[in-house]
Amino acid sequence: EPEVTQTPSHQVTQMGQEVILRCVPISNHLYFYWYRQILGQKVEFLVSFYNNEISEKSEIFDDQFSVERPDGSNFTLKIRSTKLEDSAMYFCASSRQGVGNQPQHFGDGTRLSIL
Amino acid sequence: SQKIEQNSEALNIQEGKTATLTCNYTNYSPAYLQWYRQDPGRGPVFLLLIRENEKEKRKERLKVTFDTTLKQSLFHITASQPADSATYLCALDHNAGNNRKLIWGLGTSLAVNP
Structure with a gap:
């Protein structure tokens, strides 16, 4: 069964550095998402992406964050200048369509640790 | 304010019994509600989706109900x-x-003892 893959599985970065988290969504899916989950807390929506542009973003997704689909398969999340509070699991997901009646398929996440 | 709550405890x-988990929400009017399973260190895995006009949905040993009056699944x-x-x-x-x-609840941890 096709799956969403994320790399790296664990990223350790100094505060203030830039990080890029990478995702390969399921190939025939059109909608892509990034979520984060701080340890012990809820899954939080960051951003959704469709047709090469952001369709929705949360208040967490400020100017330090950006997303890109640089080619036909990858979907990346960049954090420009990391802060300690960016430490979390970051999950990428994709769905065939963007409405709530479609299941979202998640990768196993990147654990981001900011020192 | 808008909230989505699951049993915090x-x-x-015991193995063989029925587990019942609750999801309550306030100040939302969802057309759909989804349930996912998450194992430690893994991403959520989709289980079931129920629409606002459906009272109940089943899949093998799983059953979901959706009461839009009570705002509960x-x-x-x-x-x-x-x-x-x-x-x-x-x-x-x-x-x-x-x-x-999608707006997410915190999740309920289930332990089934042999």
């Missing part, structure tokens, strides 16, 4: 097995302008 049950696992031990998340779709997104 971990649920411990119940998730049942019958004949539970130790392999069902995981955190179960509910997520409802939220229409924000022209776009929809």
Whole structure:
């Protein structure tokens, strides 16, 4: 069964550095998402992406964050200048369509640790 | 304010019993509600989706109900097995302008004891 893959599985970065988290969504899916989950807390929506542009973003997704689909398969999340509070699991997901009646398929996440 | 709440206490049950997990929400009017399973260190895995005009949905040992009057969904696992031990998340779709997104509960941890 096709799956969403994320790399790296664990990223350790100094505060203030830039990080890029990478995702390969399921190939025939059109909608892509990034979520984060701080340890012990809820899954939080960051951003959704469709047709090469952001369709929705949360208040967490400020100017330090950006997303890109640089080619036909990858979907990346960049954090420009990391802060300690960016430490979390970051999950990428994709769905065939963007409405709530479609299941979202998640990768196993990147654990981001900011020192 | 808008809230989505799941049983905060971990649920411990004996193998073979039925587990019932609750998802309550306020100040949302979701057209769909989804349930996911999450194992430690893994991403959520989709289980079931129920629409606002459906009262109940089943899939093998799983059953979901959706009461839009009570603003509640119940998730049942019958004949539970130790392999069902995981955190179960509910997520409802939220229409924000022209776009929809999923809003997530904190999840309920289920432990099925052999």
